[in-house]
Amino acid sequence: MNRTRREVLAGTSGVFLAAGGGIGLARAAGVAALPAKLTPLPLTALRLRPSDFANAVALNHRYLLALSPDRLLHNFRKYAGMEPKAPIYGGWESDTIAGHTLGHYLTALVLTWQQTDDAEMRRRADYIVAELAAAQAKRGTGYVGALGRKQPDGTIVDGEAIFGEIMRGEIKSGGFDLNGSWSPLYTVHKLFAGLLDVHVGWGNPQALQVTLGLASYFERVFAALDDDRMQQVLGCEYGGLNESFAELYARTRDPRWMVVAKRLYDNRVLDPLKAGEDKLANFHANTQVPKLIGLARIHELTGDGGDAAAARFFWERVTQHHSYVIGGNADREYFAAPDSIALHITDQTCEHCNTYNMLKLTRHLFAWKPDASLFDFYERAHLNHVMAAQDPKTGGFTYMTPLMSGAVRQFAQPDREEFWCCVGSGMESHAKHGEAAFWEGEGTFLVNLYVPAEVTWKAQGARLVLDGSYPIGGTATLTVAALAKPGRFAIALRVPGWAKGRAVVTVNGKPAGAMFDKGYAIVARAWKPGDALAITLPMEPRLEATPGDDSVVAVLHGPLVLAGDLGAASDPWDGADPAMVGQDLLAGFRAEAEPAVYATQGVVRPGDLRFVPFYRQADRRSAVYFKRFGENAWKAEQATYFAEQARLKDVQARxxxxxxxxxxxxxxxxxxxxxxxxxxxxxxxxxxxxxxxxxxxxxxxxxxxxxxxxxxxxxxxxxxxxxxxxxxxxxxxxxxxxxxxxxxxxxxxxxxxxxxxxxxxxxxxxxxxxxxxxxxxxxxxxxxxxxxxxx
Missing domain, CATH: 2.60.120.260 (Galactose-binding domain-like)
Structure with missing residues (x-):
């Protein structure tokens, strides 16, 4: 496990008691509360069992094998004066942002090796690191990169020259352009992160040496800038480069890297967050999230309370006031005003990179102060957005996950070579579906995500198997398959907040006498092989209002967002956005034989719909959000409503x-x-x-x-x-x-x-x-x- 990356400061602890369902409220004798400090089990400690998650990892594995390291290395060699070994990829890899994909690819190789033990993943990563080391040595400056710079005539050349200009104070910085290069420090961050992951994955020393050379190069670049010019440079997207320098400090304990990490601080965005002010509207969303991940990492290494407060405040504002029901955020890549989601249900919602990064931030916050509500968000975004962002047939990835009724998901298919940013974060996300599912601390084993898996818990000499129908059905069972020796320890199962305390927890089919703390059912006992700890959760449909507008609702089944099925993506759809009409809308939902599928009767206009899990709608058109009306209000509204819908559809069709x-x-x-x-x-x-x-x-x-x-x-x-x-x-x-x-x-x-x-x-x-x-x-x-x- 990446202990250095995950080391955290312990948080304070409180008590949360879940009521209902006949579960006792008092602490069982001798049962401790949830530990104040927990660490995630590494991916190497688990193997996924058959499920949609395992299918996604296997498909992504094949996708990674289909990519050519030498094609991704093309510009790294070319710009170092070395002959490329293969032609360059198209799409973004043929633009000035070239090289960002290789960083993601390195991380995905490490994660897949950890989850599958495929030696080819490790061989490829080591090969790429060796190639980068050779290109770095050929340049002789410490720099190595593939990013380009566009000339006035449109040709693209080696982008390293922009850093010399920046050092001389020649800075032309915008949101995504820095001296003619597309978000160059963002691209540098992806390479940093990939190299650090290879280093920690199996201790590759060459990866650390390449990183140190790259870090020294940019240390010199930033040292040449006064604070005003540094802020000018940071006006262009720089990813989580502050996190990378902080992580390099954690690996080496060389204080110079923390100095750089702290200088990578965008005053305009981060100062209001430290002051507890939500000024996110009209900021590019994914440009900001990595900055807060970086502050979280700096806090873990320095104890800076201001950095921690900013990260927590940002997470709370984004998840509670700027996020869609599937857990994603942003419309056309930008935050809008808080609690205005109902005004931004478009065909350009929920960039995948945003959620990829929000889940990273969530893991940091949980390690500081464990609380189930953090993983309620994590589970929602993981199930409904990340799982929806992969084409289950081809392994391609979405950039946006559209929530506008009738919109079609557009996947970057492997043979089209788009290489968007979300292709990079997609190949990482689907390499690590077991990450953060299981945690340990102070003799307690904790289940945060009900991902079917076989887990080796070294601390207790235990082999545990998690299976069940969840999240389609309501039950998950953790079986103690083997124990080095029988012993007493605690197992904690997350009880989602939407369950409203109605979880039923049993051991071997009998009431478990669980104690509840901070959203977890904790069972402490002398366990023996064959013991089965089960949790059953209520899975009836429910409505969830949109923050800021309770007249717009979505439908959920447990943790799953349900979508009204509007037909095949290949078929045209020109209908009006469906609405819901009635006083008791849920009374119109009838469960079908297939789990987590419902049919409506009389509550949807213009006609009834079949509701299915949204993430499984890859090749279907969906309706996720519904304007709701009482019968009288609908009669007054429907003429205007359908006329406007018809106008918009008419323009769209033409x-x-x-x-x-x-x-x-x-x-x-x-x-x-x-x-x-x-x-x-x-x-x-x-x-x-x-x-x-x-x-x-x-x-x-x-x-x-x-x-x-x-x-x-x-x-x-x-x-x-x-x-x-x-x-x-x-x-x-x-x-x-x-x-x-x-x-x-x-x-x-x-x-x-x-x-x-x-x-x-x-x-x-x-x-x-x-x-x-x-x-x-x-x-x-x-x-x-x-x-x-x-x-």
């Missing part, structure tokens, strides 16, 4: 191309260009872009034959401004925005295009140009769609 302005990937995909002062903006939870006097922005949209309409979205109530809209340098409109234009609402303006502008073209370039001393926009999205034909 859309030729859509541009989400202000968002990193769509702007790249549509070849966004800017001149002068043009900036991404965020307002009322939506991303956009403007251009100030003397500036402009344009982008490319796909087109097709026939009459087309360009639609732009603006915010009502803007101060007076005027700007021109051009298509292929031909002005099609001058738009005036006034304070009286639909204040307090986003609104759309349509611009019919002369057919001569699009005839015979595959694409057009749309440009927004402000009038002199004025501003264009902000524009919160552009859609090109076919004009409605008469008849």
């Amino acid at each position: 859309a030729v191309d859509v541009m989400h302005l202000g968002e990193m990937q769509p702007e790249r995909d549509h070849d966004l260009r800017t001149g002068g002062a043009s900036y991404p903006v965020a307002y009322r939870g939506r991303q956009g872009r403007d251009a100030r006097s003397g500036g402009w922005f344009d982008f490319r949209l796909k087109t097709r034959e026939g009459p087309l309409v360009l639609q732009a979205t603006y915010w009502g109530g803007e101060r007076s401004r005027a700007f021109d809209i051009l298509v292929d340098d031909v002005k099609i409109a001058t738009q005036h925005l006034e304070e009286s234009d639909r204040p307090g609402k986003f609104f759309d303006v349509e611009y019919p295009l002369p057919e001569a502008l699009t005839k015979g073209k595959q694409s057009i370039r749309v440009r927004f140009v402000p009038k002199d001393r004025d501003t264009a926009g902000p524009v919160f999205g552009v859609v090109l769609f076919t004009a409605r034909t008469s008849g």
